[in-house]
Amino acid sequence: MKKIEGGICSVEGVKAAGACEDNYGVTVIHYPGSSAAAVFTRNKVQAAPIIITRESVKDGKLSAIVANSGNANCFTGKEGIQHAQTMAFQVAEELDIPPADVAVASTGIIGRQLPLPIISKLINHSLQRLSNSPEASKNAAEAIMTTDTYPKEFAVETTLDNGKTIRIGGITKGSGMIAPNMGTMLSFLVTDIEASPSELEESLKKSVEKTFNMVVVDGDQSTNDIVILLSRPGHGNIDEKFQEALDYLCSELAKMMARDGEGATKYMEVEVKGAKTLNEARIAAKSIVKSPLVKTALFGADPNWGRIVAAVGYSGAIMNEDTISVRLEEGERFVDIVNNGEIMAFEGTEELELAESIMEREEIKITVDLAIGDYKATAYGCDLSYEYVSINSEYST
Amino acid sequence: MKKIEGGICSVEGVKAAGACEDNYGVTVIHYPGSSAAAVFTRNKVQAAPIIITRESVKDGKLSAIVANSGNANCFTGKEGIQHAQTMAFQVAEELDIPPADVAVASTGIIGRQLPLPIISKLINHSLQRLSNSPEASKNAAEAIMTTDTYPKEFAVETTLDNGKTIRIGGITKGSGMIAPNMGTMLSFLVTDIEASPSELEESLKKSVEKTFNMVVVDGDQSTNDIVILLSRPGHGNIDEKFQEALDYLCSELAKMMARDGEGATKYMEVEVKGAKTLNEARIAAKSIVKSPLVKTALFGADPNWGRIVAAVGYSGAIMNEDTISVRLEEGERFVDIVNNGEIMAFEGTEELELAESIMEREEIKITVDLAIGDYKATAYGCDLSYEYVSINSEYST
Numbered sequence: 001m002k003k004i005e006g007g008i009c010s011v012e013g014v015k016a017a018g019a020c021e022d023n024y025g026v027t028v029i030h031y032p033g034s035s036a037a038a039v040f041t042r043n044k045v046q047a048a049p050i051i052i053t054r055e056s057v058k059d060g061k062l063s064a065i066v067a068n069s070g071n072a073n074c075f076t077g078k079e080g081i082q083h084a085q086t087m088a089f090q091v092a093e094e095l096d097i098p099p100a101d102v103a104v105a106s107t108g109i110i111g112r113q114l115p116l117p118i119i120s121k122l123i124n125h126s127l128q129r130l131s132n133s134p135e136a137s138k139n140a141a142e143a144i145m146t147t148d149t150y151p152k153e154f155a156v157e158t159t160l161d162n163g164k165t166i167r168i169g170g171i172t173k174g175s176g177m178i179a180p181n182m183g184t185m186l187s188f189l190v191t192d193i194e195a196s197p198s199e200l201e202e203s204l205k206k207s208v209e210k211t212f213n214m215v216v217v218d219g220d221q222s223t224n225d226i227v228i229l230l231s232r233p234g235h236g237n238i239d240e241k242f243q244e245a246l247d248y249l250c251s252e253l254a255k256m257m258a259r260d261g262e263g264a265t266k267y268m269e270v271e272v273k274g275a276k277t278l279n280e281a282r283i284a285a286k287s288i289v290k291s292p293l294v295k296t297a298l299f300g301a302d303p304n305w306g307r308i309v310a311a312v313g314y315s316g317a318i319m320n321e322d323t324i325s326v327r328l329e330e331g332e333r334f335v336d337i338v339n340n341g342e343i344m345a346f347e348g349t350e351e352l353e354l355a356e357s358i359m360e361r362e363e364i365k366i367t368v369d370l371a372i373g374d375y376k377a378t379a380y381g382c383d384l385s386y387e388y389v390s391i392n393s394e395y396s397t
Numbered sequence: 398m399k400k401i402e403g404g405i406c407s408v409e410g411v412k413a414a415g416a417c418e419d420n421y422g423v424t425v426i427h428y429p430g431s432s433a434a435a436v437f438t439r440n441k442v443q444a445a446p447i448i449i450t451r452e453s454v455k456d457g458k459l460s461a462i463v464a465n466s467g468n469a470n471c472f473t474g475k476e477g478i479q480h481a482q483t484m485a486f487q488v489a490e491e492l493d494i495p496p497a498d499v500a501v502a503s504t505g506i507i508g509r510q511l512p513l514p515i516i517s518k519l520i521n522h523s524l525q526r527l528s529n530s531p532e533a534s535k536n537a538a539e540a541i542m543t544t545d546t547y548p549k550e551f552a553v554e555t556t557l558d559n560g561k562t563i564r565i566g567g568i569t570k571g572s573g574m575i576a577p578n579m580g581t582m583l584s585f586l587v588t589d590i591e592a593s594p595s596e597l598e599e600s601l602k603k604s605v606e607k608t609f610n611m612v613v614v615d616g617d618q619s620t621n622d623i624v625i626l627l628s629r630p631g632h633g634n635i636d637e638k639f640q641e642a643l644d645y646l647c648s649e650l651a652k653m654m655a656r657d658g659e660g661a662t663k664y665m666e667v668e669v670k671g672a673k674t675l676n677e678a679r680i681a682a683k684s685i686v687k688s689p690l691v692k693t694a695l696f697g698a699d700p701n702w703g704r705i706v707a708a709v710g711y712s713g714a715i716m717n718e719d720t721i722s723v724r725l726e727e728g729e730r731f732v733d734i735v736n737n738g739e740i741m742a743f744e745g746t747e748e749l750e751l752a753e754s755i756m757e758r759e760e761i762k763i764t765v766d767l768a769i770g771d772y773k774a775t776a777y778g779c780d781l782s783y784e785y786v787s788i789n790s791e792y793s794t
Contacts, residue, residue: 045718074704075718075740110703111740134498140513223707286615292689300790306507309472310620313442321442321472343472386783392690393697 001245003252007137007153008169011190013232016136018143023108024115025071025143027171030095030130032259032299033189034230036062038046038103039208041225046083047074049104052222054086054098060197062230063097065188066090066126067105069173072184074110074223079085083114085298090120105186105226107121107146107173110362142173147391148173153257158245160237166193168245172253174225174316180351184222185212193242203246204229205248211250213281214379215258216290250298258380263387266298267363272312273376276371280317281377287315288366289381297362303328303345303355305337312368324373330361339373398642399650404534404550405566408587413533415540416522420505421467421512422540422733423519423540423567426545428529428587431627433459434598436605438622440744444471444590445481446501447621455499455596457484459627460494463487463523463584464502465516466541466570471620480511487517491524495553502542502583502623504570530620538568541583544788546672547572549653557634563590565642569650581619582609584650590606590639591631600635600643601626608647611679611776612655613687632785644744655777660784669709669768677714679775684712685763686778695761700725700742702734702750709765720768727758737768 003008008029015030016059030333038057040050049067049374059353066087088102098310106114108361126143130136141151155169174185208227229246231288270288275281288294292310297304312319326338345351358364401407405426405512411426435454437447442786446464453459463484472479485499503511523540527533537549568765571582588718592600605624627641657665674680685691694701702723709716723735730752734742742748 043707043710043715044714048552072703075703077738110707112743139739188470203743223710292785296786296789299786302790306469306472309442310440313440315443319441341474348511384786384788388689389693389696389781389783392693393699 001156001158004155004157004167006077006134006155006169006362007141007186008171008190009012009132009134009330010169010341011167011192014190015130017126017129017131017133018139019122019180020143021118021122024068024118024122024198025145026126027067028091028095028123028126028130029065029140029188029190030063031230032063032097033233034062035197035200035233036113037197037204037229039204039227041222041262043223045075046073046224046278047106047224048080049073049106050103050226051081051224052088052305053103053105053392056103061101062103063093063101064095065103065105065228066123067144067186069107069146070222071106071112071114071196072110073106073109073114079113083116086116087119087123089344090123091127103228105224107144107184107186109222122214127153130170134226135169135309136168143259144173146173147262148260149159150260152253154252156245156249158241160241161235161239164237166191170249170253172257174257183331185225185257187212187227187355189227189249191231193231193237195231195238196235199235199238200231203243206243207246207250210247213253213295214377215254216371216381251356254380258382261382262383262391264382266351266383268366269364269378269382270368270381271376271378272368272370274371275375276318276373278340278375278377284312284315284368285379287369288310289379295381295384299385301356301359303352305343305345308366308368309338315369318372319370320372323394325369325371327367327381328355328358329367330358330363331366333358398553398555398645401552401554401564403531403552403566404566405585405587406529406531406534407552408564408589411587412529413528413537414523414526415512415526415536416519417540418515418566421465421515421519422542423516423523424464424537425488425520425527426462426537426585428627429460429494431459432592432594432597432630433457434594434601434626439608439618440620442472442620444469444503445473445477445619446470446503447623449476449481449485450500450502450623451498457792460498461492462500462625463520464541464583466543468611469502469507469512469621470503470506470511472625473508473510476510480513483513483735484516484520487520488524490676493747495720496547497627500625502621502622502664503584504541504581507620515696521567522563523744534566534568541570541643543570543661545657547579550648550652551649553636553642553646557638558636559634561634563588563639565646566780567650568648569654571654582622584609584624584625586624587647588626590628590630590634592628592635593632596632596635597628597699600618600640602638604643604647607644608651611683611774612651613776613778630666651777653793655779657781659788660782661779662782663780664779665763666775667763667765667775668775669765669767669780670679671768671770672772673715673770675772675774678772681709681712681714682766682774682776685765686776687735689781690782698756698780700734700749700756702740702742708737715769716767717769722766724764725752725755726762726764727755727760730755749787
């Protein structure tokens with residue numbers, strides 16, 4: 001398995017394009033006759049494109065995706081549904097495919113009707129420029145950005161047990177509102193493996209649980225989240241190698257989102273190991289990356305193990321004060337600030353000095369060993385900065 | 398039922414005192430031979446004083462409370478337990494009561510051993526100054542403050558169905574880390590009603606669920622939270638009138654905490670009504686006050702109903718987009734920004750203008766009517782400001 005260039009266009013047969021104007025962007029991806037699977041937001045308020053796409057993907061077939069940024073087309077009633085359908089129709093007509101084979105996704109402000117003239121114009125621009133090139137993938141990744149500060153794409157190649165070499169490429173957006181069970185995140189993944197919709201769905205769900213669902217920026221859940229995976233039709237090829245490659249791709253995209261959390265100045269990866277169950281490892285890891293007190297401590301470069309331990313304590317995971325260990329790491333350096341329940345980093349110790357120096361860095365790994373079981377999980381997050389407050393107190397005005 | 402002055406010292410027989418030095422404070426409350434009930438944090442990491450007090454209160458009897466600020470005596474091992482016991486012993490000896498009749502509570506930084514010499518000195522100062530006066534209650538409320546910006550006390554008088562007039566007084570602290578299931582909150586309540594421990598416990602739990610547990614500042618749960626209620630011994634007097642008075646007292650103290658949330662510039666009260674169940678009303682209301690996006694919108698005076706509706710959507714409460722209504726209120730003014738699923742406040746409308754003007758105020762009430770059931774609940778919170786980030790990124794250094 002290796003990282004490759006080209007994003008979604010590293011996969012043969014995938015055409016993409018993106019176009020932007022003012023605060024709006026449109027991305028079109030064309031991959032005719034694909035098998036398709038999707039994972040949707042669990043928010044009970046669901047945007048119009050989510051309602052449409054949930055239907056389109058039911059038969060496990062898609063040929064194109066159209067997505068816009070700048071307006072979420074959410075809480076927009078029947079008119080919103082019509083607008084989402086119009087987006088699909090426009091793409092279907094130009095590409096000569098059934099409208100039901102076009103997935104629609106949107107991200108942006110909710111509660112306002114989609115400005116159809118400009119979106120339609122941008123869809124048209126995109127359709128005219130569809131191509132299979134690294135630039136096209138990058139343009140597509142750019143066009144779905146909202147408060148993201150850079151486009152996010154990744155691609156990976158692996159050889160399956162059956163000897164076939166396959167590729168998976170993905171683009172994603174999402175920086176604010178990223179949360180457990182996904183924030184406003186749009187992720188479009190394509191692969192040239194030949195697979196059935198149900199095989200894809202099983203594989204996608206496994207990856208999403210471990211990756212996108214473990215990213216926390218502010219704990220809010222969006223109304224518009226969607227992850228779509230397209231492949232060539234067929235079956236019987238998905239194996240552990242494919243799963244590993246998909247996990248890797250999704251975790252790299254997830255990390256990009258955490259790094260680019262709204263106003264983030266620092267990135268943290270939190271591994272909880274030695275948990276009684278997988279679920280407890282996950283909720284404990286997420287509890288830490290979600291804690292405003294841990295996030296502000298990270299921003300302030302404060303090795304406040306107390307807030308870390310307290311966040312485990314209220315997560316619901318079973319823990320034991322006498323066995324817990326907490327390690328801070330960056331690059332080659334690490335320090336155990338709590339060791340089997342004993343505090344190592346207090347005033348005057350080398351441990352505290354090292355811990356403070358590690359916390360100054362931009363990328364920090366926190367490992368919590370509960371030492372009471374065999375399960376582990378990793379969550380991805382960022383700090384809580386003045387800039388986060390600034391972005392979100394002025395976002396819709 | 399009426400509000401009265403004097404805090405905990407409005408209750409006859411209650412003596413109190415507080416003393417502070419540097420970053421430390423000590424509060425002592427003496428109410429000999431009381432019936433007692435307490436509610437504790439649900440965090441799995443529990444501070445030494447919580448462990449001690451859980452034992453002391455088991456027989457339903459207490460005569461005194463000693464609490465310190467500046468150090469939480471949490472994650473401090475056996476030494477921490479000894480320190481908490483030493484605090485109880487010192488008070489017990491001076492007041493000539495059994496050590497098991499002294500409750501201990503602490504708040505402050507976790508993971509550092511209690512600086513016993515200074516705490517002991519402050520306990521001594523407090524013991525020398527115990528008195529039944531409004532100043533004593535105020536001093537006691539002041540001495541347990543940490544990042545609180547003002548002391549919090551309240552008292553109420555009511556006449557029971559049996560004709561007896563009783564009083565309830567309370568002091569509380571807690572501004573950061575205030576959370577569902579209580580943040581670092583110490584609340585000490587006293588009343589001259591004659592009640593049994595089990596009667597007190599039932600009544601206290603009812604009030605705490607509706608009030609302290611509905612306050613959210615940052616969603617973190619402390620290791621040190623405790624609410625203690627002391628009364629005269631006896632039984633058979635608690636009735637609806639008492640419950641109303643206790644609810645009123647606790648909700649006023651809860652509101653004070655929300656208003657004084659770390660870095661708060663604005664206070665919000667969120668009522669969710671028309672929910673299918675009481676639990677759903679509660680989780681929806683808490684989800685709104687807890688949402689970083691709603692909190693930053695409040696800070697930015699942005700009537701962003703979309704974030705409010707989205708927070709209900711991911712709360713887990715059953716809702717219907719077509720029946721939901723959202724009202725903003727302050728003083729005599731109100732505006733329905735969403736009415737039965739229809740957005741009323743959009744660009745160019747009077748509703749938006751009024752909504753923006755209301756959001757500029759310091760105290761805002763948000764009412765969400767789900768219109769699908771008969772249950773309602775209120776949660777209390779504040780905005781998320783630059784100052785919150787500042788306080789918490791520099792707290793322990």
